[in-house]
Amino acid sequence: MFEGHDTTSASAVWSLYYLAMYPDIQQKVYEELVEVLGESDSINVEQAGKLKYLDMVTKETLRLRPSVSAIIRTLTEDLHLDDLVIPAGTGAQIRIWEMNRDPLYWEEPEKFDPERWTSERTKNMHPFLYVPFSAGPRNCVGTQTSILIPLLTFSLEIYNKGQKFALLEDKIMVGKIVKNFRLEFQTGTHIKCLPDVLPFVFICAFF
Ligand code: HEM
Numbered sequence: 001m002f003e004g005h006d007t008t009s010a011s012a013v014w015s016l017y018y019l020a021m022y023p024d025i026q027q028k029v030y031e032e033l034v035e036v037l038g039e040s041d042s043i044n045v046e047q048a049g050k051l052k053y054l055d056m057v058t059k060e061t062l063r064l065r066p067s068v069s070a071i072i073r074t075l076t077e078d079l080h081l082d083d084l085v086i087p088a089g090t091g092a093q094i095r096i097w098e099m100n101r102d103p104l105y106w107e108e109p110e111k112f113d114p115e116r117w118t119s120e121r122t123k124n125m126h127p128f129l130y131v132p133f134s135a136g137p138r139n140c141v142g143t144q145t146s147i148l149i150p151l152l153t154f155s156l157e158i159y160n161k162g163q164k165f166a167l168l169e170d171k172i173m174v175g176k177i178v179k180n181f182r183l184e185f186q187t188g189t190h191i192k193c194l195p196d197v198l199p200f201v202f203i204c205a206f207f
Contacts, residue, residue, distance in 0.1 A: 007067035008166055012173040014065040015057055018112050020183035029054050033179045041179055043172045051171055056117035058170050062132040064112060069097040071134050105129055133163040
């Protein structure tokens with residue numbers, strides 16, 4: 001349940017949150033939806049592939065609010081980091097949440113900025129800098145999932161078809177809502193996010 005449902009629903013909800021917070025970005029998403037879908041309210045796979053700006057919004061959401069905030073691996077061999085040797089057998093926690101806001105790699109890391117995902121700006125990005133779906137042999141399963149969905153032929157530039165499936169789900173959920181509704185915050189609503197309460201789960205409190 002966690003892998004396939006909570007992840008996509010959490011990221012869709014956070015996208016809606018950011019779109020409510022930034023009406024100009026929401027408007028751009030809406031205009032793209034009108035351009036691609038016309039009068040229609042449904043989104044097919046081919047149309048989802050054309051929603052490039054919504055794609056950028058989804059990636060930016062997963063940068064600031066990664067559904068999986070950390071992953072853990074056991075080192076199978078010694079790891080040499082400069083002069084430091086971390087012995088095989090050590091548990092290593094890869095903190096996706098923190099990686100995604102490291103000022104060494106991200107300009108104005110706390111800023112929600114879908115424009116950082118243009119192909120121009122991502123072409124030299126290190127492939128392991130942004131790993132909301134993990135990486136390597138135990139990354140997000142979807143490769144198999146996408147075998148069940150041979151229609152997934154649109155091009156998203158992340159490296160795994162399963163990730164394309166998850167992004168597709170997200171884009172269809174968010175796109176259908178934005179096409180039909182305008183999102184706004186109720187005055188006085190503040191949402192506080194506490195990512196470090198548990199290693200994998202972050203708790204959001206509504207005040
Ligand atoms: C925004 C959506 C999603 C995100 C951010 C996400 C993220 C991740 C991450 C980070 C992992 C690796 C966990 C680890 O290494 O410990 C993972 C694994 C996995 N994901 Fe996803 N996922 C998403 C959607 C999905 C969907 C839609 C499915 C199924 C249809 C799915 C199925 C799985 C499964 C089964 C694994 C375990 C793979 C393994 O251990 O070999 N995920 N996911």
